[in-house]
Amino acid sequence: MxxxxxxxxxxxxxxxxxxxxxxxxxxxxxxxxxxxxxxxxxxxxxxxxxxxxxxxxxxxxxxxxxxxxxxxxxxxxxxxxxxxxxxxxxxxxxxxxxxxxxxxxxxxxxxxxxxxxxxxxxxxxxxxxxxxxxxxxxxxxxxxxxxxxxxxxxxxxxxxxxxxxxxxxxxxxxxxxxxxxxxxxxxxxxxxxxxxxxxxxxxxGGVDAQISVPMVWQAPESSNATYTLTLSGLKGGHSGVNIHLGRGNANKLLARFLFNYADDSALELTDFTGGSLRNAIPREASISFMLPAENIAKLETQIQEFQALIREELAIADPDMLLELAEVSAAKQVMSEDTQNILIDLLNACPNGVIRMSDEVEGVTETSLNVGVISTETQSVEILCLIRSLIDSGREEVESVLTSLTNLAGVSIEFSGAYPGxxxxxxxxxxxxxxxxxxxxxxxxxxxxxxxxxxxxxxxxxxxxxxxxxxxxxxxxxxxxxxxxxxxxxxxxxxxxxxxxxxxxxxxx
Incomplete structure (x- = not known):
């Protein structure tokens, strides 16, 4: 037996x-x-x-x-x-x-x-x-x-x-x-x-990068409604083997949505959560926010426009992205305006996907970055990324880019778990x-x-x-x-x- x-x-x-x-x-x-x-x-x-x-x-x-x-x-x-x-x-x-x-x-x-x-x-x-x-x-x-x-x-x-x-x-x-x-x-x-x-x-080889965005919370407007917007339907996959396929990253797509529409619809973020593993391309992510009741109809239109846009962009690589809006219990606190702007700008500007293809091995990715996990904690929003590269200098270049980006944003970054190629x-x-x-x-x-x-x-x-x-x-x-x-x-x-x-x-x- x-x-x-x-x-x-x-x-x-x-x-x-x-x-x-x-x-x-x-x-x-x-x-x-x-x-x-x-x-x-x-x-x-x-x-x-x-x-x-x-x-x-x-x-x-x-x-x-x-x-x-x-x-x-x-x-x-x-x-x-x-x-x-x-x-x-x-x-x-x-x-x-x-x-x-x-x-x-x-x-x-x-x-x-x-x-x-x-x-x-x-x-x-x-x-x-x-x-x-x-x-x-x-x-x-x-x-x-x-x-x-x-x-x-x-x-x-x-x-x-x-x-x-x-x-x-x-x-x-x-x-x-x-x-x-x-x-x-x-x-x-x-x-x-x-x-x-x-x-x-x-x-x-690779290294983990953890970005910490300090949170400043404030009381919400009592008249505002609270909603959750969930992005799902993406294929995800291995952040190394599949990174060159151009699939959607749920974290990056929601950051792009916020960059485009948060100010126009007066969204006040209460939460950003996405992905579950730093070495898997995020398939799902969600944001929670408050907004004036009179802006809900406008937001619904913006969601439809954005969904149509992304489905067209990813029609071959990842065609089934879905955005779903749901009302939830009223939030007790929202991010301050400055904190929210820093978070959105940082996520929207953060590189993701293939950074460079290899010159030596045809068709193989040399260097990449995966914005893998986002979690909202009491004191901070934590962003966990995985940098991969066939060469140490490629990994070090992405480390320097992220360091410069976080310096400009006034937030901290820590690199850990480096392993050789x-x-x-x-x-x-x-x-x-x-x-x-x-x-x-x-x-x-x-x-x-x-x-x-x-x-x-x-x-x-x-x-x-x-x-x-x-x-x-x-x-x-x-x-x-x-x-x-x-x-x-x-x-x-x-x-x-x-x-x-x-x-x-x-x-x-």
Whole structure:
């Protein structure tokens, strides 16, 4: 049996999940079955970023039951080791690497607690999707492939290690915390890429930027009505992989609306909330405000005009933006005029999206900025952005632009969590091996790529500077959004390539 716990009934977070609720049959019967059974089990155990403990504990128990060596390091990463199959003991040691956590995103009408409720995957034609939430194929498919190899008795491989890191999506805490001495491998295969037929040999670095706009509140006009304007219907997506597609950013669009109409309709802001993750393009945002009752009709017209304008502008990239106005309970305080103007001007002027395309790698974004999360607190409005760049100077340029912008606005900014990019190595032996193996299997050459996203490989180079690395994976669309889906056929293609590479790993020098 593949799993140590009963798949028919799993108790987590004081809730019991039945087979019927999980719709396990269709997913677990896909091929390669061992991989899909593991992915089905991963979906059943909640594991959003910073809440991976239940899944980690389950994997550890399974590994020990299989009599595999398993270690949890100081930060919570798992390292599982498996001896070589007979006759392959002298091959170079390989580590298969994936991250345990997933991005928790859901549609606004979906009731789902990512810390308690399982992901419900289903087959839709050629794809596997989830019911109103992110699927977690990023990086659950990669994790499932590594665990399937560990659990197999008939896959030939040399000495094998599996590294499962925590918190990749929310700060790369696991990769930052990985120390020398845990891994013996000379080769690392990262499984976090999202396009079959592409081999990744480099990635962007990044840094978080948090802008704090101090709040000065004042009493509202007693005659004013209070409304909430919600913007929804955008596609969102991964703020690295999808940033070049020109999709709408809900935070930026509402800031633009306010810049155009706030003064004309005498809006007094009480709240600005948008996005939920700094590494996901915001799909939804809302503002709350008071305004004179006599201006409501004018505002409704302005909303219709703006919605029509944006739908026309984004007719190809993001055509379904929706603005909805609703009256709410009267507010007790509003932002002062100066505070509101600073916030609107700052958000409207803040860069967003692609800053520069790469000159070295055609079609790849070099530097980008995502205005990811806005939250209104008692003392401030907090704006969380993620800067990505393939080169340090590109990241530093955007840092300087944001610093200048906040200096002009008279507000503060703090940069944190900087992580390095993964510098491409054209002479990488493992990259050459994967490329040749792919060509042999599929009779076509794969595309060698650099990805505008934060793979953990750059951070692994600090404790393991001599490790040779490559990244592969199946085709995943719209990661970091509820539209996330994985192409079933490519999962088998990716797994076939992975097993063939493991069989071809050369002997130790």
């Amino acid at each position: 593949l799993f140590t716990c009963d798949r028919m009934r799993l108790n987590l977070a004081s809730k019991s999940y039945s087979k019927g609720e999980l719709s396990v049959t269709a997913i677990s019967q896909l091929q390669p079955q061992a991989l899909w059974q593991w992915f089905d089990q991963i979906c059943a155990i909640p594991h959003p970023s910073k809440h991976e403990q239940a899944l980690s504990a389950h994997i550890q128990a399974w590994a020990r039951d299989k009599q595999l060596e398993v270690v949890e390091d100081k930060v919570g990463n798992l390292i599982i080791k498996k001896p070589a199959t007979p006759g392959m003991e002298n091959r170079k040691t390989v580590v298969l690497q994936a991250h345990i956590d997933m991005v928790p995103q859901k549609n606004s009408d979906k009731l789902h607690d990512f810390e308690k409720d399982p992901i419900v995957p289903y087959v839709d034609g050629d794809w596997v999707k989830a019911q109103g939430t992110t699927l977690g194929s990023d990086n659950g498919i990669g994790m499932a492939s590594a665990l399937a190899v560990l659990g197999s008795d008939d896959i030939p491989h040399g000495p094998l290690e599996v590294l499962l890191t925590i918190d990749e999506e929310a700060g790369m805490t696991g990769a930052f915390g990985l120390e020398a001495g845990y891994l013996d491998a000379e080769i690392l295969i990262n499984t976090d890429s999202e396009q079959e037929g592409e081999i990744y040999m480099g990635c962007a 993964w510098k491409p190595d054209n002479s990488s032996p493992v990259m050459a091996l994967v490329r040749e193996t792919y060509d042999d299997i599929y009779n076509k050459k794969p595309v060698i790529m650099v990805i505008h996203a934060g793979l953990e490989c750059g951070l692994f180079k600090k404790p393991y500077p001599e490790m040779d690395m490559v990244s592969i994976g199946p085709t995943i669309r719209y990661p970091h959004s509820p539209d996330e889906k994985v192409l079933i056929e490519t999962v088998g293609q990716y797994y076939k390539l992975l097993l063939a590479v493991l069989e071809r790993i050369p002997e130790k020098d």
